[in-house]
Amino acid sequence: MGGAPGAPTVLPIRSDGDLIRVRRAAREAAVRAGMSLAEQTRMITASSELARNALVHGGGGRVEISDVTRPGRRGVRMVFLDEGPGIPDVARALTDGFSTGTGLGLGLGGARRLVEEFRVDSRPGRGTTVTIVSWSRSPT
Amino acid sequence: MNDGAWNTPVSPGDDSRRAAAPNGSGARPHDGTALVAEALRSRREQLAQRWADATPFRAVYVAGRDAAVGAAHRLVDALAEVAGSGHCADPSAPGFERVRPQLAEMLAERGAAGATAAQLGAEVAELRHALLALVRDHASHEGGDAGDAVVAAMELVGTLRLVAMETVLDRDAGIIARQRQEILDTATPVLRLWDGVLAVPLIGTLDSARSQVMTEALLEGIVEQRAEVAILDITGVPMVDTVVAQHLMRTATAVRLMGATCVLSGIRPQIAQTIAALGIDLGGIRTRSTLADALAWALRHIGAPAGG
Numbered sequence: 001m002g003g004a005p006g007a008p009t010v011l012p013i014r015s016d017g018d019l020i021r022v023r024r025a026a027r028e029a030a031v032r033a034g035m036s037l038a039e040q041t042r043m044i045t046a047s048s049e050l051a052r053n054a055l056v057h058g059g060g061g062r063v064e065i066s067d068v069t070r071p072g073r074r075g076v077r078m079v080f081l082d083e084g085p086g087i088p089d090v091a092r093a094l095t096d097g098f099s100t101g102t103g104l105g106l107g108l109g110g111a112r113r114l115v116e117e118f119r120v121d122s123r124p125g126r127g128t129t130v131t132i133v134s135w136s137r138s139p140t
Numbered sequence: 141m142n143d144g145a146w147n148t149p150v151s152p153g154d155d156s157r158r159a160a161a162p163n164g165s166g167a168r169p170h171d172g173t174a175l176v177a178e179a180l181r182s183r184r185e186q187l188a189q190r191w192a193d194a195t196p197f198r199a200v201y202v203a204g205r206d207a208a209v210g211a212a213h214r215l216v217d218a219l220a221e222v223a224g225s226g227h228c229a230d231p232s233a234p235g236f237e238r239v240r241p242q243l244a245e246m247l248a249e250r251g252a253a254g255a256t257a258a259q260l261g262a263e264v265a266e267l268r269h270a271l272l273a274l275v276r277d278h279a280s281h282e283g284g285d286a287g288d289a290v291v292a293a294m295e296l297v298g299t300l301r302l303v304a305m306e307t308v309l310d311r312d313a314g315i316i317a318r319q320r321q322e323i324l325d326t327a328t329p330v331l332r333l334w335d336g337v338l339a340v341p342l343i344g345t346l347d348s349a350r351s352q353v354m355t356e357a358l359l360e361g362i363v364e365q366r367a368e369v370a371i372l373d374i375t376g377v378p379m380v381d382t383v384v385a386q387h388l389m390r391t392a393t394a395v396r397l398m399g400a401t402c403v404l405s406g407i408r409p410q411i412a413q414t415i416a417a418l419g420i421d422l423g424g425i426r427t428r429s430t431l432a433d434a435l436a437w438a439l440r441h442i443g444a445p446a447g448g
Contacts, residue, residue, distance in 0.1 A: 016347060016348075020345060023345075023379065037410050038409065038410040038413055040410075041378075041379060041410040041411065041413070041414055042410075042413070042414055042417065044378070044379050045379050045380070045381045045414045045418070048379060048381040048383075049381050049382060049418075052381075052383065096419050106382045106418050106419045106420060107381075107382050109419065110382060110417065110418030110419055110420075111418075113417040113418070113419070114414060114417050114418070
């Protein structure tokens with residue numbers, strides 16, 4: 001109960017090609033959890049944003065994907081880890097329009113709105129870990 | 141005592157032009173590499189004749205034995221040049237460069253005939269056996285150290301294999317790059333739906349490369365067809381994240397700069413939801429839910445007669 005997933009699937013995030021594999025794995029996990037098309041799309045889109053962040057801002061890293069359960073529901077947890085420079089001001093990074101690059105500055109804050117649980121652990125120089133969890137609406 | 145001899149071309153003809161040995165002063169003893177170079181030069185014809193009968197040449201140059209002998213001559217000359225320069229272990233030695241196209245052709249031919257890597261290895265071994273026999277024979281006649289010569293010849297053949305492998309990898313990399321470009325081109329067709337109305341049905345992930353190819357093709361199409369409306373249909377795009385949205389917005393901006401109007405169609409409900417949740421503002425782009433709606437709008441916009 002309360003999660004207790006099996007060993008997570010670990011995928012590298014080192015190249016644009018890896019982003020495609022992360023999205024595919026996210027879709028497969030979302031389907032396993034019985035998510036609707038809309039729920040799947042939100043999960044895949046959030047994973048795409050966070051994987052790209054790890055690649056572009058974190059200099060690459062990895063993602064751990066787990067099937068999770070709680071009474072009556074199934075879900076997916078994805079943990080994105082990088083060993084990049086870290087985010088000095090997480091609250092500011094979550095603000096829409098904040099960007100250190102040439103992007104839209106919506107990635108991190110947007111990803112948070114696409115999932116149900118969202119946590120950022122980051123310290124300058126120690127890298128960044130972003131954990132997201134989404135649950136399927138349909139009962140198990 | 142043989143120093144003079146191995147600097148002197150033994151056989152006449154064009155071989156004499158490449159007779160330069162690494163040193164002529166006699167400061168260096170009769171080493172293995174020099175013996176190999178000498179063997180390749182003085183017994184050029186003998187080796188070429190044997191190689192022409194070995195599988196790699198016989199199976200490739202099926203038109204006639206003369207062609208096989210000619211090709212074998214070129215490879216013998218190339219190896220003689222490499223050994224003569226003393227760079228038996230260097231795949232970028234000038235001698236190898238000259239036979240790369242021929243090696244690529246031979247390997248492509250064998251590959252097309254279905255030869256496996258193991259078979260190709262056995263075929264190269266045929267060439268090696270003939271070369272080693274020749275080098276050993278030459279060394280014993282000339283009084284050199286046959287052991288050193290054989291080691292040098294092995295090294296030379298090993299490097300030749302490496303060069304051959306490189307030509308295969310180069311070719312494969314070229315094929316992959318070409319196929320990738322072909323996929324990009326075919327995956328983004330620009331369709332003329334009506335006089336002055338173009339559409340691009342996008343399918344799959346819209347990455348930077350595809351987005352660029354698509355934009356270029358669309359802008360060219362707008363100029364060629366004097367189009368007033370360009371429809372980007374994303375029915376087949378599985379996900380729109382901030383980067384994909386940015387690509388779409390850039391394309392729309394470029395279309396507008398060309399004096400045409402861009403319409404985005406095929407936005408499915410789940411895509412609309414994620415775009416809204418991400419906070420992306422597509423306000424600058426005209427949108428329609430289906431391609432049919434977009435075409436209907438385009439026809440009104442250009443003032444086409446309403447049809448049934």
